[in-house]
Amino acid sequence: MRKIAVVGTGYVGLVTGIALAAIGHYVTCIDVDENKVKQLKRAISPIFEPGLEEIMKKNIEDDKLHFTTEYDKAIPGAEVVYIAVGTPENKDGTANLEYIVQAAMQIAEHMTSSIVIAMKSTVPVGTNEYIKKTISANTKFSVEVISNPEFLREGSAIYDAFQGDRIVIGASDEKAANLIEEINKPFGIPIFKTDLRSAEMIKYASNAFLATKISFINEIANLCDMLGANIEEVADGMGLDKRIGRQFLNAGIGYGGSCFPKDTEALLQISNSVKYDFRILREVVEVNKKQNLLLVEKAKAILGTLNDIKIAILGLSFKPNTDDIRSAASIPIIQQLLLEGAQIVAYDPVSMEQAKKILPREIIYAKSSIEALLDADAAFIVTEWNEFKELSPSEFISAMKKAIIFDGRNCFNPVLMKSNGIQYYSIGRP
Ligand code: UGA
Secondary structure, X not given: OOEEEEEOOOHHXXXXXXXXXXXXXXXXXXXXXXXXXXXXXXXXXXXOOOOHHHHHHHHHHOOOEEEEOOHHHHOOOOOEEEEOOOOOEOOOOOEOOHHHHHHHHHHHHHOOOOEEEEEOOOOOOXXXXXXXXXXXXXXXXXXXXXEOOOOOOOOOHHHHHHHOOOEEEEOOOHHHHHHHHXXXXXXXXXXXXEOHHHHHHHHHHHHHHHHHHHHHHHHHHHHHHHHOOOHHHHHHHHHOOOOOOOOOOOOXXXXXXXXXXXXXXXXXXHHHHOOOOXXXXXXXXXXXXXXXXXXXXXXXXXXXXXXXXXEEEEOOOOOOOOOOOOOOOHHHHHHHHHHOOOEEEEEOOOOHHHHHHHOOOOOEEOOOHHHHHOOOOEEEEOOOOHHHHOOOHHHHHHHOOOOEEEEOOOOOOHHHHHHOOOEEEOOOOO
C-alpha cells in the first residue's frame, strides 16, 4: 500500500483515485470545488459513469478513499502525487497549462518530503520537464515527474481502468519509474516504460490516430453513399485484417467529446511550434467538422428548406453512456438547424441538464423520445443510446407528422425501416 494524492477530480482524476484505492492504495483526492468535494465524500459522483458510484462507495467505506479541498491534508506524507487537472483548449488551439502550473505550485508549497509526481493530464511534449523545474525551484525536497498518460474512455471508464490495453510510464529517473510500475502492478495490465517525451507523444499520437481512423471511415462512408456500397460491410471486411482492426471504424457524424477535438488541435499547434506542417491531421480535423453537419446537408437536400420544419433531435451527448456534451456533434447541428429556421425539440436520457447550460435557448426539451417525436416533420438521431435503438418503426410512424429519419449513427436496419414506410437516411448505407 502506498500513500497517494490525486489533484483534480474530473473524469481522469476521479477514476484514477478510485481505481488506485480499489487495488489497495491509500488515496486522497483534492479538488478546489467545495460543493463537489462534499458530494464526493457522500459517494455521489459529479459525472454520469456506469459503475463508478458503487466502487467509490465501497472504497470510502473501506477507508481507502478520501476527498478534501485542502492540499495540506493530502500532500504531506504522500509518496506519489497524481496530477489530473484539465488542459483546456486556448483560443489558438494550444493546451492551456494554467491549472497544471497551479497544481505544481501547491504541491511544492505543501510537500514535506521527496515526492514523485505522476502526470495524468494530457500535456504537450516537454511539459513534464518544465513542471519538474517549476516544483524544484519552489521546494527544498527532491522531486521527480513521470508521464503516465490516461487512455480511458468516457462511458466505459471503470472497465478501461481495470482492463486497459497498456499503462505507459515515461520517465527520466529509473527509481521513479519503478515506483509507479510497482503501484500499478495489481491492475495486471501490460506496462510500457519509456522516456518522458515519448510518453507525452504516445498520448497525443494515440488520440490523433483514432481520430484519423474515424475521419477516414467517414470519408469512405460518404463514398459508399455515392457508389452504392454499404459502409458496414466495408468496415467488417476491412476490420478482419488484424493490421487494420474493426474498432473505431464505425461511420457516423464524426467524433466529439472533451478529448479528440482538443487533442488533435493541440497536436497541430505543437507541430506549428516546430514549423512542421502535419497535413494528414489538418484534414482529419476538417473532415470531422464537415461530417458533424452531414445530417443537416442531407435534410436540406431531401426536404428543400428547413424553415419552420419541426425537427426532433434524439441524443445530445457526444456518445452514449455519458452526460458529457463537450464538443458534441449535437452542438453544431443544432446551431445550423436554428440558422436554417427549423424548430427543435430535443431529448437525451441523461445530458439535458448539461445541454441547457450551453445550447441556445430556443430549443424545447422533451421528457422522452416519443414526446420529442410528436408531430415532428423529421427526426435526427445524433447519439446511439440503446433506448433509441429499441424504438420500433411503428413508434416513429404513430408519433411523427411525417416519418422521415436522418440517422447519424446507423442505429436501424434500413430495409426494415423502409419496408415499414419510413423515409430513412443513414450514413454510408444507400
Ligand atoms: C477518447 C479515447 O478513446 C481514450 O482512449 C482517451 O483516453 C480519451 O479520448 C481521452 O483522451 O481522455 P472518449 O473521448 O471518452 O475517449 O470516447 P471515444 O469512445 O474514443 O469516442 C470519441 C468520439 O468518437 C465519440 O464522439 C464517438 O461517437 C466517436 N466515434 C468513436 C466514432 O464516430 N466512430 C467510432 O468508430 C468510434
